[in-house]
Every structure is written in structure tokens, then in C-alpha cells.
Amino acid sequence: MGYTEHTPKIVASEKTTAVYPGTFDPITNGHIDIIQRALGLFDRVIIAIAINSQKKPLFSLKERIDLINQCFGPENDRVQVDTTSGLIVDYAEEQGACAIVRGLRAVSDFDYEFQLALMNRKLARKVDTIFLMTGFRWIYISSSIIKDAAKHNGDISGLVPIHVQKALQNKYHADYQG
Numbered sequence: 001m002g003y004t005e006h007t008p009k010i011v012a013s014e015k016t017t018a019v020y021p022g023t024f025d026p027i028t029n030g031h032i033d034i035i036q037r038a039l040g041l042f043d044r045v046i047i048a049i050a051i052n053s054q055k056k057p058l059f060s061l062k063e064r065i066d067l068i069n070q071c072f073g074p075e076n077d078r079v080q081v082d083t084t085s086g087l088i089v090d091y092a093e094e095q096g097a098c099a100i101v102r103g104l105r106a107v108s109d110f111d112y113e114f115q116l117a118l119m120n121r122k123l124a125r126k127v128d129t130i131f132l133m134t135g136f137r138w139i140y141i142s143s144s145i146i147k148d149a150a151k152h153n154g155d156i157s158g159l160v161p162i163h164v165q166k167a168l169q170n171k172y173h174a175d176y177q178g
């Protein structure tokens, strides 16, 4: 198929922005792996904490923003953290982003991600979804499984940054002296 009115224009000198949406309740090393690799592809990555009406987050929006910011630090000006309550494609267009980044962990992610990407494409032709394979070491983790392990005193070290581990211990075990 040749050039159509929907073909994204690629201008070599233009800075590229990608939006990485998710609930991030909390951010894990799997998410960080995806963000770091997205930074190799795009000039700017906006981590967009989105409202998923089907989820009841453990951490408030402010807590999730703080936990993400502590992963990257102010010196990393190519990473931004934001929140959005509308459609992700509308947010991506507002930000001038050319892509939405999603991580794929296993075949089980595919159906949902495929449906989401097609719906997003139907809503906004100019914003493409880019899938990155989650690093092998993080293939089995999710925010829920980390929370469950932390709640029951399971060892989650190495799966989330230390400050996230402490935040989880503070939420679930008020007597924790970390």
C-alpha cells in the first residue's frame, strides 16, 4: 500500500514523543525496563497514569507519581510523569506523541493488547501502538502479584525499586521500620 492521507509524516529533525500509559499501582522493574528501552527509540517518554475504572488502586495518584519520579530523578528530563482521565489517544494527540508504548509479557497479554491497539487506532489513525517485549527477568510480574506477595510478607526484592518495596511495606505492615 502506498502513501495515503493517513500515513504518518516522518520528519527527521522532529523530536519524537511516546506515551506509556498504565495504572502503575505501583511501578515495577518490568515497567522501568520498558521505559528505558522506549527512551532508546523516542526523544521523550511521557508516563501517563491513566484511570482504569475497573481497578481500585492501592496507592493514590500522588503516591504513584512520587514513586515513579523517584525512579528517574529530576536530571532525566526526557521522562515525564503525568495523569490522564480521558482517552489515551486524545491525551497522546494533545502531547504531540506519535506512539503509545505497551509492554507485552506473554501470549496471554496479546488478546487484550491487540483489542486495545485496534480500538485506539480506530479512534486516532495518527497514533500508533508500539509493543516492546518485556525483559525476560520481569515476564511473570504484574503490579497485582507484587502487591499480593508484599501483603503476605513475600520477598519482592529485585522486582521493584527499593523505595517501592518500602512503600508497599508501609502500606501493608504499618509497624514496618524501614
Ligand code: COA
Pocket (backbone or CB within 6 Å): 021, 022, 023, 024, 025, 028, 029, 030, 031, 034, 050, 051, 052, 053, 055, 085, 086, 087, 088, 089, 103, 104, 105, 116, 119, 120, 134, 138, 141, 142, 143, 144, 145
Ligand atoms: N512489567 C510488569 N508489569 C507489567 C508490564 C511490565 N512490563 N506490562 C504490563 N504489566 C502489568 C501491570 O503491572 C498491570 O498489572 P495489574 O493488572 O496487576 O495492575 C497489568 O500488566 C496491565 O495493566 P496496565 O499496563 O497498567 O494497563 P491497564 O490494563 O490498567 O490499562 C490503560 C491501562 C491506560 C491502557 C487503560 O486504562 C486505558 O487505556 N485507559 C484510558 C481509556 C482508554 O483510552 N481506553 C482505551 C480505548 S476505549
